[in-house]
Amino acid sequence: MNLPLSKQLSNSLEQKTIIITGASAGIGRQCAIDCSKAGACVVLIARSVDKLLETRSMLEDGNHLVFPYDLSNCEDINVAIKDIVKKVGHVHGFIHSAGAADTMPFQAVSPEDMLVLHKVNTISAFEIARQISKPGCLSPTGASFIFISSIRAIHPEPGTIAYAASKSALVSGMKVIALELAKKKVRCNCISPGFIRTDILDEYLGQIDEEEKQRVLAGSLLGLGEPIDVSRMAIFLLSDQARFITGTDIVIDGGTLLK
Numbered sequence: 001m002n003l004p005l006s007k008q009l010s011n012s013l014e015q016k017t018i019i020i021t022g023a024s025a026g027i028g029r030q031c032a033i034d035c036s037k038a039g040a041c042v043v044l045i046a047r048s049v050d051k052l053l054e055t056r057s058m059l060e061d062g063n064h065l066v067f068p069y070d071l072s073n074c075e076d077i078n079v080a081i082k083d084i085v086k087k088v089g090h091v092h093g094f095i096h097s098a099g100a101a102d103t104m105p106f107q108a109v110s111p112e113d114m115l116v117l118h119k120v121n122t123i124s125a126f127e128i129a130r131q132i133s134k135p136g137c138l139s140p141t142g143a144s145f146i147f148i149s150s151i152r153a154i155h156p157e158p159g160t161i162a163y164a165a166s167k168s169a170l171v172s173g174m175k176v177i178a179l180e181l182a183k184k185k186v187r188c189n190c191i192s193p194g195f196i197r198t199d200i201l202d203e204y205l206g207q208i209d210e211e212e213k214q215r216v217l218a219g220s221l222l223g224l225g226e227p228i229d230v231s232r233m234a235i236f237l238l239s240d241q242a243r244f245i246t247g248t249d250i251v252i253d254g255g256t257l258l259k
């Protein structure tokens with residue numbers, strides 16, 4: 001405990017197993033790299049096997065597991081988690097970074113469109129959390145769950161109804177899970193990023209016109225963030241240094257919400 005903070009965090013996840021969704025790209029990939037640097041064994045989940053293997057090649061040595069899975073299949077997550085736990089043992093942490101976005105006017109969004117985004121962004125996150133918090137899966141010493149939400153949950157833009165609703169559901173659901181699982185020593189938190197340089201941002205900016213793009217980006221006082229700006233906070237929240245932090249939503253947005 002007398003070590004400087006940087007040293008405390010550098011080995012902060014030793015002996016811990018962390019499940020990360022969305023580990024094939026962007027924020028999830030950076031979280032996986034940084035978890036491995038902090039000593040964790042990492043389970044990498046996303047659809048693209050090739051990209052997961054690419055992430056795997058970027059990690060520090062360790063007993064990491066590549067586990068390709070389409071999270072829109074929420075029904076079989078129980079089977080997937082049983083398989084994972086059989087291979088890696090107890091789980092100490094979970095980062096839900098998988099996410100999908102679509103920009104469509106409210107009038108054009110069908111119930112099916114809503115469901116597609118909710119399954120990947122929200123329902124699968126809660127189902128993984130539910131399955132890993134069962135006896136035999138969860139570490140008896142407790143765990144830390146992190147759900148990557150978005151400033152869209154509290155700061156709407158036109159055309160983002162399915163995305164914004166799925167992300168606010170993530171924040172409110174996280175608080176319920178935090179309440180119910182505190183007795184099992186599980187801490188739950190959200191991180192809500194603003195504009196971070198990744199594929200999902202490129203996709204969103206590609207769907208709006210140039211004038212709108214300039215207006216939206218000008219809102220971020222510190223410009224664009226990088227995945228590491230989010231992963232640093234995730235590593236801290238996973239570590240025992242954050243042992244008194246639960247049920248909160250941490251905004252990392254370069255000042256966007258100030259306007």
Ligand SMILES: NC(=O)c1ccc[n+]([C@@H]2O[C@H](COP(=O)([O-])OP(=O)(O)OC[C@H]3O[C@@H](n4cnc5c(N)ncnc54)[C@H](OP(=O)(O)O)[C@@H]3O)[C@@H](O)[C@H]2O)c1
Nearest residue numbers: 022024025026027046047048070071098099150196198200
């Ligand atoms: N970048 C930003 O500006 C920003 C801002 C606010 C919030 N966020 C949130 O941050 C999280 C990470 O996004 P990112 O910026 O890192 O974007 P990204 O680079 O596009 O990564 C998205 C990840 O989600 C995975 N994914 C998508 N659909 C999936 C499915 N059906 N099953 C399993 N995995 C799936 C993708 O992997 P596969 O394609 O291989 O399946 C990929 O690994 C998302 O939840 C996003 O909403 C990002």
